[in-house]
Amino acid sequence: LLTNSRGIHGIPMAEHILGTMLSFSRCLIEAWENQKAHQWKRLTAPDELYGKTAAVVGLGSIGREVAKHLKNVGMRVVAVKRKKTTEPFVDExxxxxxxxxALSKADYVIVALPLTPQTHQLFDSRAFNMMKETAFFINVSRGDVVNEDDLVDALSSKRIRGASLDVFAxxxxxEDSPLWDVENLYITPHHSSISPMYLDRSLKIFRNNLQIFPQRIGMLNVVDKMRGY
Incomplete structure (x- = not known):
């Protein structure tokens, strides 16, 4: 019997994703660069998230929390998962x-998948070619879900508009990775899940499972060893 701490990362990761999307749509990085250069430049391209479509690929505990956050700012949410279920924060x-x-409909593509043989390098040139040229791609799952060379090509050729990566192969x-120098790519050091609430949330799950372990009924987050998660 194996359990994990699934569910404790949803809120910080959803906030990280929303913050990244707002930074991109409202041109906050450009504004910060102008501030450092002491330049007063009114940005001409800020956009809204309201009314845009986000595709959440992977609808586990993290994906559901992301969908909830995005619906709360007025976005249309489509999602991809293995089996169709009723999802309160998903429009399609x-x-x-x-x-x-799903990719062809999205202004923002958010990847929240586990890494399995089926998802390994799922996002390659073929997937990027299915997206809008104005799409913004976000990966917070596992680095090997993305073919990084194909992502560099997609960004360098303007096949998609931008991307944000928190995880890497x-x-x-x-230091010599070509990702560092790609225009319109935001890089964060695998910190989207970090939160001061991490220990409290994980101990709550552990305490519950420890108390009911003798009966082994109602245990939280039992891992499906065949699926790998």
């Missing part, structure tokens, strides 16, 4: 066989 749900249709990200 696709199974994994229809990933391309190799960590720490090597």
């Amino acid at each position: 749900l696709f199974d994994t066989g229809n990933l391309g249709e 190799e960590e720490p990200l090597p």
Whole structure:
């Protein structure tokens, strides 16, 4: 019997994603660069998240929390998961066989998938070619879910508008990685899940499971060893 701490990362990761999206849509990075250069430049391209479409790929505990946050700012949310279920914060749900249709609708693509043989480098040139040229891509799941060379090509050729990565195939990200110098790519050092509430939330799950372990009924977050998560 194996359990994990699934669910404790949802809130900080959803806030990280929303913050990244707002930084991109409201051009906050450009404003910060202008501030450092002591330049007063009114930005001409700020946009709204309201009314835009976000595709959440992977609808576990993190994906659901992301969908909830995005609905609260007025976005339309489509999502991709293995099996169709009723989801209160999702406007349209696709199974994994229809990933391309979900990607083609999205202004923002958020990846919250586990790494399995089926998801390894799922986001490659073929997936990026399915997205809008104005799409912004965010990965907070596992680095190997993305083919990083194909992402560099997609950004460098303006095939998609921008991206944000919090996870990488190799960590720490090597100093000579081409990712560092790609325009419109935000890099964070795998910190989207960090929160002062981490220990409290994980201990709550552990305490519950420890108390009911003798009966092994109602235990939280039992891992499916066949699926790998």
